[in-house]
Amino acid sequence: MEDDPNFGTVLKDYLTMNDYEVTHAKNGMEGFEKFKKDDYDLCILDVMMPYKDGFTLAKEIREKNKDVPIIFLTAKAMKEDVLKGYKVGADDYLNKPFDSEVLLMKIKAIIQRKATETISDSKQFEFKIGHFDLNSKLRFLKFKGGNPVKLSPKENELLRLLALHENDLMPRALALTKIWRDDNYFTSRSMDVYIAKLRKYLKLDERVEILNIHGEGFRLVVNQ
Amino acid sequence: MEDDPNFGTVLKDYLTMNDYEVTHAKNGMEGFEKFKKDDYDLCILDVMMPYKDGFTLAKEIREKNKDVPIIFLTAKAMKEDVLKGYKVGADDYLNKPFDSEVLLMKIKAIIQRKATETISDSKQFEFKIGHFDLNSKLRFLKFKGGNPVKLSPKENELLRLLALHENDLMPRALALTKIWRDDNYFTSRSMDVYIAKLRKYLKLDERVEILNIHGEGFRLVVNQ
DNA sequence: ATTTTTGTTAATGTAAGGTTAAATGGCAAT
DNA sequence: ATTGCCATTTAACCTTACATTAACAAAAAT
Numbered sequence A, B: 001m002e003d004d005p006n007f008g009t010v011l012k013d014y015l016t017m018n019d020y021e022v023t024h025a026k027n028g029m030e031g032f033e034k035f036k037k038d039d040y041d042l043c044i045l046d047v048m049m050p051y052k053d054g055f056t057l058a059k060e061i062r063e064k065n066k067d068v069p070i071i072f073l074t075a076k077a078m079k080e081d082v083l084k085g086y087k088v089g090a091d092d093y094l095n096k097p098f099d100s101e102v103l104l105m106k107i108k109a110i111i112q113r114k115a116t117e118t119i120s121d122s123k124q125f126e127f128k129i130g131h132f133d134l135n136s137k138l139r140f141l142k143f144k145g146g147n148p149v150k151l152s153p154k155e156n157e158l159l160r161l162l163a164l165h166e167n168d169l170m171p172r173a174l175a176l177t178k179i180w181r182d183d184n185y186f187t188s189r190s191m192d193v194y195i196a197k198l199r200k201y202l203k204l205d206e207r208v209e210i211l212n213i214h215g216e217g218f219r220l221v222v223n224q
Numbered sequence C: 001a002t003t004t005t006t007g008t009t010a011a012t013g014t015a016a017g018g019t020t021a022a023a024t025g026g027c028a029a030t
Numbered sequence D: 001a002t003t004g005c006c007a008t009t010t011a012a013c014c015t016t017a018c019a020t021t022a023a024c025a026a027a028a029a030t
Helices: A005-017 A028-037 A054-064 A079-087 A100-119 A153-164 A172-180 A185-202 B005-017 B028-037 B054-064 B079-087 B100-119 B121-125 B153-164 B172-180 B185-202
Strands: A043-046 A070-074 A092-095 A126-129 A132-135 A140-143 A169-171 A208-213 A217-222 B043-046 B070-074 B092-095 B126-129 B132-135 B140-143 B169-171 B208-213 B217-222
Touching (some): A028 A054, A043 A054, A153 A169, A172 A217, A185 A208, B028 B043, B043 B054, B054 B070, B132 B153, B153 B172, B153 B185, B153 B217, B169 B172, B172 B185, B172 B217, B185 B208
Parallel strands (some): A043 A070, A070 A092
Antiparallel strands (some): B126 B132, B132 B140, B169 B217, B208 B217
């Protein structure tokens, strides 16, 4: 997507040669249509485009997807343009003419970062809770690097759910449906029993507590 | 939706001129049918309507949707009507004849409030009241960053409603219908008990008080 | 003056949550 | 098959939380 009608084609060929799958749009309008239709790992926009300038397009893309990396391409090395670009959610900036090697490197870095972010779902399974480390995949809870306590499946899932909502409300019904797959009087009592067990484990760090919000659910809070 | 067959058309044109998208119903029946079919940001009802009066319509609308703002329009400035309006869940009241500028302002304010509410969830649940912080989602009240006091569901909802009307009148009937979903002698007494409880909590900040407006409701004021 | 509304405290009944122990039931080792 | 172990559920009992109602005092309206 750019002004010089040849440059885009050249860039596309160059990237394709380097094993990227590229979709080329001739202008901002077309770019947005294509963006809506498919999933892309990266967008490269030219600031100067017919029909719809790069900033506007970037803004629209950001509205649809707040994560996709955006690189701006421009002939102008003007500072206010760079700022404006970052403001609408650009990830990087490149001046035309530019070293094709540099572009390749940047693309690689961005896609790499994206990949590692999504791979390390570790975020979903490893939590710091005050001085505790919870490893939810291996089901253990460690205090200050001391020796880990094994957690039962239910203990583990419940603590994980609480940690996912740290400092916020974890509604009773959410835990019951997610962990017990049924919400009735007995599962509810069972859950209370597990809350008691977790509180016992967590006593080692007096900053950490599980608070009850009557009729609503529980709240894992870490003070200070 | 109104009695004077011309007035509705005039109002519709006026609002349309001011860039609002308006659907006009000739009576209460038609109004309810249209309400069920589409989503509206705001309802303006005339108390006097053929076939189905404004109060009945408001009640039906409230059953379907407890959030949509309702403004009553009436020639009568009678107090019992105003009260009845709040009882069935109105958000505001306007006497005919009225200043069209005032109506526009109110509409703008209501829609604005709605918009910001849906954008930032936190705004719906977090209030500053003098030196207090009310977190209405987690049901606690904190004084000057001290340790939070837990609020019961009723305490919480009542204080939240007062905060939403800060410095303004919160009509008795509004609280009773929104929180107690019933307006009778006993719920009214119950509410008074909760007002007393809230006053006790709020004593910590002498600038904050809940005033009674005899026969009307309460007013949460923050002095200075 | 008297009726209505509001302020406040205490009493009551019910529901929800905290905690411990016993019962259940699956599973693996014997 | 029997045993013992473990995670989980159920039971039991107790405490806390919550909302309502009653009762009486004070304030405001009529």
